[in-house]
Amino acid sequence: MLGQELSKELVLGAGEQIKQLLSPKNEEDRNLIKKGLILYRQGSIYNVSATSHTVSAKVQDVTSVKVELDLDDFVMSTCTCPSTAICRHRIAAFLYVYASVDRVGTFVDLWKEEKPVDDVLKHMRKASSLLKPEKDYEDASLASWIAFFDRVYDEWQEQVPSQHQLFQSLFHHYYSNLRKKAPKSPEMKQFFIVQASVTVFLKILHLINETKPTDYTLQHIIYPYIDQIIDNVQIAIREMKRYALPFALDPLLVDSIERFRELLYTSQHYQYERVNLYQLLWIELLRRDKFISIEREWLEERLEHEHKNQSLSAVEMEIALMHMDFLQSHDEHIFATLRKLTPAALPLTFNWMEDILKKKNWKRLSGWVSYMMEHSTEYINSEISFEEKRQVIRYSIQLIKQYGDAVKDHQLFEKACRNMLPFSYAEFHDYLLDKEEYKTWIELQTLLGFSLHEMDTYLLKEIEKKEPGILLPLYVKSVQEEISMKSRENYKMAVRYLKRMKAQYKKLKREEVWENYILHLSEEHKRLRAFKEELKKGKLIHD
Numbered sequence: 001m002l003g004q005e006l007s008k009e010l011v012l013g014a015g016e017q018i019k020q021l022l023s024p025k026n027e028e029d030r031n032l033i034k035k036g037l038i039l040y041r042q043g044s045i046y047n048v049s050a051t052s053h054t055v056s057a058k059v060q061d062v063t064s065v066k067v068e069l070d071l072d073d074f075v076m077s078t079c080t081c082p083s084t085a086i087c088r089h090r091i092a093a094f095l096y097v098y099a100s101v102d103r104v105g106t107f108v109d110l111w112k113e114e115k116p117v118d119d120v121l122k123h124m125r126k127a128s129s130l131l132k133p134e135k136d137y138e139d140a141s142l143a144s145w146i147a148f149f150d151r152v153y154d155e156w157q158e159q160v161p162s163q164h165q166l167f168q169s170l171f172h173h174y175y176s177n178l179r180k181k182a183p184k185s186p187e188m189k190q191f192f193i194v195q196a197s198v199t200v201f202l203k204i205l206h207l208i209n210e211t212k213p214t215d216y217t218l219q220h221i222i223y224p225y226i227d228q229i230i231d232n233v234q235i236a237i238r239e240m241k242r243y244a245l246p247f248a249l250d251p252l253l254v255d256s257i258e259r260f261r262e263l264l265y266t267s268q269h270y271q272y273e274r275v276n277l278y279q280l281l282w283i284e285l286l287r288r289d290k291f292i293s294i295e296r297e298w299l300e301e302r303l304e305h306e307h308k309n310q311s312l313s314a315v316e317m318e319i320a321l322m323h324m325d326f327l328q329s330h331d332e333h334i335f336a337t338l339r340k341l342t343p344a345a346l347p348l349t350f351n352w353m354e355d356i357l358k359k360k361n362w363k364r365l366s367g368w369v370s371y372m373m374e375h376s377t378e379y380i381n382s383e384i385s386f387e388e389k390r391q392v393i394r395y396s397i398q399l400i401k402q403y404g405d406a407v408k409d410h411q412l413f414e415k416a417c418r419n420m421l422p423f424s425y426a427e428f429h430d431y432l433l434d435k436e437e438y439k440t441w442i443e444l445q446t447l448l449g450f451s452l453h454e455m456d457t458y459l460l461k462e463i464e465k466k467e468p469g470i471l472l473p474l475y476v477k478s479v480q481e482e483i484s485m486k487s488r489e490n491y492k493m494a495v496r497y498l499k500r501m502k503a504q505y506k507k508l509k510r511e512e513v514w515e516n517y518i519l520h521l522s523e524e525h526k527r528l529r530a531f532k533e534e535l536k537k538g539k540l541i542h543d
Contacts, residue, residue: 006050006071008101014071015098015107021074021086024112036091037108043168043221045096046228055097059089060220067093099172139183140248142255145192149199152177166207167217171225175200187243191252193236194281197229198259201277205267218269226273233277237284256281257291261298264316272347275319279351287327296324319348326352331364335371343382346375347392353399362407369403369412372396376420393423422448438463438470445474452478452497464500468507475501483525491531495538502540 022029039045039059048057055069061081067089070076079089095104138144156174160166178196182189204222213222263278286295299321306314318341322334334352338345349368356365376396380389397416404412417428425448432441441463445455452460452474464471475497482494498518505514522541525531535541 006052006055006097006100010053010071011097011101014069014074014094015110017074018086018091018094019111022111032086032088033091033108033111035088036095037104039088039092040095040099040104041165041168043224045093046224047231048093048096048228050097055093057093057096059092060224061089065089069093069097071097096172099168100176136181139185139188140251142195142252142259145195146199146259148181149178149196152181153203163211166211167204167213167222167225170200170203170207171228174203175229185246187240187246187249190236190240191249194233194240194285195256195259197233197236198263198277198281201226201229201274202262202266205269205274208269209267223270226270230273230277230280233280237280241284253286253291257286257295260286261295264320265313268312271316275316275348276351278320279323282323282327283351283355289328292324292327296321299324322348323352326355329364331367335367338371338375343375343379344384346372346379346396350395350399357399357402360406362403365403366407369400372400373416373419376416380420380423390423393420394427396420397424397427433459436466438467442471442474446477451481453493464504469504472501472504475504479521483528483531486528488530488534491528491534494531495534495540498535498540499538 022032024030024033039061044060045057046060048055050056053070053072055067055071057067057069059065059067059079065079065081067080068078069090074086074094077086077090079087081087081089095107098104098107137148153174156170156177160169162169175196178200179193182192182196204225208218208222260278260281263274267274282295286292299317303314303317303321305311306317318337322337325331325333325337338348349372353365353368353372356368376393379392382389384392397413397420400416401413404410404416413431414428417424417431421428421444425444428444429441432438432444460471479494479497479501482490482497498521502514502518505511518535518540522532522535532541
């Protein structure tokens with residue numbers, strides 16, 4: 001968490017700089033702070049990382065922007081938005097950072113009153129006064145950790161400043177307080193962070209069940225925290241892998257089996273994220289046959305219970321059982337199960353394919369790539385939203401490309417692009433240009449109905465330069481389309497294309513073909529007086 005990477009004094013010092021740079025007496029500055037505060041309260045800040053003096057974050061506004069905060073010299077902070085001065089995105093990111101050391105409302109109040117931000121330090125209790133004589137928890141007991149998490153949660157609930165900031169406070173204060181209490185030993189510390197992260201995820205799900213937030217809140221305020229929690233788990237596990245795990249961790253892992261199950265049934269919200277985290281934890285931490293046997297037995301009993309009671313958690317149990325199959329390399333059984341599910345199940349394969357890819361098991365991965373290729377059309381034709389399809393196909397294409405490059409199957413990527421059109425258009429477009437396969441590129445544009453005026457003029461000139469005449473069929477088609485529109489503006493556009501054609505024929509030294517074409521075109525449309533006038537203006541025909 002930010003509270004561990006950044007000192008409180010540094011954050012407060014940055015706040016003092018902002019106070020000097022922005023005045024509450026200036027209306028523009030007041031609006032700037034207000035807009036930054038709105039972005040912060042909407043939960044628009046995500047993908048946050050910090051060094052000892054800087055903070056990097058993304059802020060979701062009308063579009064997503066990247067902010068780099070320099071806490072030593074705030075003026076040197078940057079943002080990818082058009083503004084060169086301090087912008088609302090930089091303020092929003094700073095407020096996110098400030099929330100890790102104190103209430104954001106305190107900063108805003110001090111700024112309005114033009115009091116030094118360092119005044120906050122005067123009202124803080126010394127750290128020694130907060131220490132308790134007894135231990136918070138037993139280092140090698142998951143039950144003790146969870147009891148501690150629950151005690152801190154009860155304390156947090158008593159101090160929540162506002163129900164409107166419930167989830168923000170849970171993430172910034174409760175989660176931060178847990179992480180600060182992690183054990184000192186590197187291995188235990190990271191596993192403690194994993195458990196704290198899972199706990200916060202589960203607490204968020206419980207609060208969602210209780211408060212029933214709107215779709216907007218779920219998507220724009222809560223989701224960035226869920227995303228950050230999963231990132232934190234990945235980082236903690238990566239750090240754990242740097243050390244030889246102590247034997248003392250084994251009992252904690254056994255106890256974690258039951259704990260991690262809660263992700264499958266605690267709530268109906270964030271199904272993909274819950275399953276994703278469950279899969280990650282099993283792949284990285286619990287991948288042992290004795291653990292898998294325990295989990296499989298429980299899942300089978302639970303699934304039977306879910307079916308009897310027509311529970312909504314049955315899907316999660318089926319996915320978890322497939323995951324146990326994956327961990328034991330029972331791929332054909334997984335494929336058989338996936339075929340019974342809806343086409344929307346295709347993204348479930350990503351975590352599994354990534355793990356196989358990471359281990360460079362190309363023989364095993366070939367079966368997964370075949371399954372993906374076989375079922376991509378079914379997925380594309382499903383009722384899923386365009387944006388979701390685009391994201392899934394884009395990621396599928398990346399996985400297939402990595403596999404194709406590794407096994408030197410250079411035709412696989414092109415085949416996948418063709419199969420997954422139109423959602424693979426961007427990747428296929430770039431691939432064909434990179435290979436200078438311009439004829440196929442033109443066929444792709446025509447297939448998807450793109451007209452010449454929708455294409456990059458600079459790109460067209462580059463193609464013409466490298467392969468003169470290749471675009472002539474596209475120009476002929478576009479000229480006919482423009483003429484058929486029968487308006488003066490369309491005639492002008494047709495003449496513009498005809499001039500490009502003339503230049504190409506000249507470069508090819510085929511002026512006779514051009515002359516025959518333009519005379520035939522003029523004769524064919526001789527009744528279109530306006531078109532003929534534009535041909536004369538363009539000096540393409542003469543009286």
